[in-house]
Amino acid sequence: MTATIPLGSRISGERLAVLLGEWRRRGSRHGSTDLAAAVEMYVLDGQLPIGTRLPAERELAAALGVSRTLIGAALDRLREDGIVASRQGAGSWIAGTGARRRDLEIPVTDGIFDLAKAAPSALPGLTAAADAARHDLAAYVTGNGYVTGGLPSLRSRIAERYTARGLPTTEEQVMITGGAYSAFVLCLRMLAGPGDRVLVEQPTYPNALDALRAAHALPVPVALDPGEGWDLAGVEAALRQASPRFAYLMADFQNPTGHRLDAEQRERLGGLLARTRTPVVIDESLVELDYDSDPLDGPPPLASFAGELSLTLGSASKSHWGGLRLGWIRASADLLDRLLSSRFAVDLGAPVFEQLVLAAMLEPAGYAALAQRRQDFRGRRDALAAALGHYCPDWTFTMPSGGLSLWCRLPKPMSTRLAVSAANHGVQLAPGSRFGVHGGMERWLRVPFALPSEHLSEAVRRLSLAVASVRSCAGVPAVNVPVA
Incomplete structure (x- = not known):
């Protein structure tokens, strides 16, 4: 089947080199494998969106200070995994995330903590x-x-x-x-x-x-x-x-x-x-x-x-x-x-x-209630951050100055599997792939703090149990949940 060339922005060799940073992990003998893994990570994180046109092999080799042979081997590996596609005369581009998926609806039962929707209860008044x-x-x-x-x-x-x-x-x-x-x-x-x-x-x-x-x-x-x-x-x-x-x-x-x-x-x-x-x-x-x-x-x-x-x-x-x-x-x-x-x-x-x-x-009274809501939700944000620090200490995030959620970087690309497992522990999540144009984002998870602080703490405790259950699991099923 002929590969379709998607329309997308082109990333220069110099810019890609800056993005990849210190991509070598195991010495020169594994250079192509390390480079392919680094590119895949940034695809899964959404930093290299599907459709992004890659620099020519010669340009990238010069920017990274490596041989064209290494670049070619890394691209071959990425093409085998379905992450990169190429066509003679058109170059190479990001074509997919390489993840295997099947449709799966997360079951919703009574008492589940809904962290798929960043939406609060009604404002007092x-x-x-x-x-x-x-x-x-x-x-x-x-x-x-x-x-x-x-x-x-x-x-x-x-x-x-x-x-x-x-x-x-x-x-x-x-x-x-x-x-x-x-x-x-x-x-x-x-x-x-x-x-x-x-x-x-x-x-x-x-x-x-x-x-x-x-x-x-x-x-x-x-x-x-x-x-x-x-x-x-x-x-x-x-x-x-x-x-x-x-x-x-x-x-x-x-x-x-x-x-x-x-x-x-x-x-x-x-x-x-x-x-x-x-x-x-x-x-x-x-x-x-x-x-x-x-x-x-x-x-x-x-x-x-x-x-x-x-x-x-x-x-x-x-x-x-x-x-x-x-x-x-x-x-x-x-x-x-x-x-x-x-x-x-x-x-x-x-x-x-x-x-x-x-x-x-x-009216003025309503804005006074909204000011109180902001104060309450700031406390919920801080409570969620504290719970994540306690139960999921290897998750990282930037503390937002507003909004209703934390965008958490996971230690491994497991967002979809975690969303599936979390449902079995009474927590509903929207996996990171829901927020990407072409999926991916498997190292990311949105965790809202619209629930009361005590509920957030219990939900994160259950999340930590779900994390433990997926660390050795294989396969990445797809998850469709309503998101707000």
Whole structure:
């Protein structure tokens, strides 16, 4: 069968040499094996996404200071394992993760600790807000109940929040949707079609990847550095080489890594997007969960720098409650007009009662409750970190300043097997492969801290038992679990 050449960014020999670092482990006699293992590790970690074009053998040999014979032997090994593919005249590229998989659903039983979803319980005060909304509902029941763009009162309060954060916004620039995922699907339908390329972070939000695949769009991944976050040079190269129809980015407490762009990086990234006239969908679902400062004191929204082709998504699911199923899109009036014209093929608007509830929760008392939530969740984050340090001391992670999860590096590529085993110990997980454009990420696991601290400690204790049970197991089955 003829190998298909995927479209992807090219990595130079010099850059690949820096990424691989000290790749030799067992002396010169095992050089090709060590090099192949190092490349495979970075593929599994998502740092070399599928589709990445590799440098020519001569260029890589010069960058690593080795012979072309060694490079050729390493590539032969990687081709045998299905990690690299090559074609004469076209070079070599990353083609797969080499993992064997079978479909398997994790069983869910009563009493299981759900660590697959980074979603909290309802914010205190929601019941009182529902009572207030019940009285406000009387003003709407005499109408037909269809408010396609959203209730003016809710749109106005969301616009005020953007303005307070440094992005001047009017009510006419906000559309209410049935959650941030629905908002993303609306943007996707407007911006891209089958075969169109969409730039995404690697790793990224699994449901967004599912939506792209359902639309037959082609995600173009740009790897995030585990410690530093965004590779802006890599983003610039992908914009130039792939010319994506739009970019999907999370600048605030990126899901799953927890990274956050600072103001200087936002200005640079926004400038790149504006200069290339690349529309960008910015997911701010986690922006209100800032544990170091008030969200109003954080860096300006990325849309402040990205120009008129930016669409910012917000959500009540992470900050207030997923059961509200409400999100929104902030964009220019022109873009919202285009979205409205295509929205009727998807839905006819968000429910009125839930909008009234959220509007009541965006009053001063609701923001006071949200401030308390941030304090509580900071404690849960610290409790999870302490539990991992005690029960899983060889796991590493960067402590995020916000969001709802830790992105943990495992001592071995066992994320999928661990997710399967954890279910038998009463813990449901989403394996790292769910967050990769083409799978992989087997050395990574997202562990949310939305549960109460005492539950987190017990869940991690059970995780440590699952780790012990998989260390000597072979095979890597696939795991499909709902992710939030």
